[in-house]
Amino acid sequence: MKPFKVLNSDRTAIRRLELRDREKLVELLCNKAVTRHMTFPEEILTEKGVSDLLETTIGLYESEKPLLSYAVTQDQNNEFIGVSGFTLLENEEVEIFCAFLPEYWGKGFATEVLKKLSDYILESGNCEAVVAPIARANKASTRAAEKAGFINLGLLQHPAYDDLVFMFKKTKSGQKDEHHP
Numbered sequence: 001m002k003p004f005k006v007l008n009s010d011r012t013a014i015r016r017l018e019l020r021d022r023e024k025l026v027e028l029l030c031n032k033a034v035t036r037h038m039t040f041p042e043e044i045l046t047e048k049g050v051s052d053l054l055e056t057t058i059g060l061y062e063s064e065k066p067l068l069s070y071a072v073t074q075d076q077n078n079e080f081i082g083v084s085g086f087t088l089l090e091n092e093e094v095e096i097f098c099a100f101l102p103e104y105w106g107k108g109f110a111t112e113v114l115k116k117l118s119d120y121i122l123e124s125g126n127c128e129a130v131v132a133p134i135a136r137a138n139k140a141s142t143r144a145a146e147k148a149g150f151i152n153l154g155l156l157q158h159p160a161y162d163d164l165v166f167m168f169k170k171t172k173s174g175q176k177d178e179h180h181p
Helices: 017-027 046-061 107-124 140-149
Strands: 006-008 012-016 069-074 082-090 093-100 131-135 151-156 163-173
Touching: 006 140, 012 107, 017 046, 017 082, 017 093, 093 151, 093 163, 107 131, 107 140, 107 163, 131 140, 140 151, 140 163
Parallel strands: 093 131
Antiparallel strands: 006 012, 012 069, 069 082, 082 093, 131 163, 151 163
16 A cells, blocks of 8 residues: 555544654654553654654655655644554554644544544555554553444454553454454
């Protein structure tokens, strides 16, 4: 799946990251409250690590192997509020993620972005399902995934996490995967 330029929801724009996002992206990814449930290596969660990641992501948008990571901005003022994106998996599934600056938590942005991005992926891609692994302690993300139409398949092992995670899934048909409860 090729990277898109911009995807608009009711209150947000999901757009390609740009160099002007550096300061807010550093603020986001260097905040332990934001990253405590993420699986980034510690060296990425520094000002230099985030800056390098930003430049790599921008540089790879037009490559054969793009990093499908995007800025999320408030539509009315184009203010950076977080990130979202997805990874293509080998089994015709796509793994989705999002993270927001703390001042935007609890305002429905995660639900809105997860719904818009997952619907876009299912409608335009060759994938059958979108999955979202969520740490057990991340109750807010669990609620956002459910509100965005994902089904909780229960606790499963995920290679990026040390502990079991809730695996959420959304399919084109909205049905549960026959291989999971």
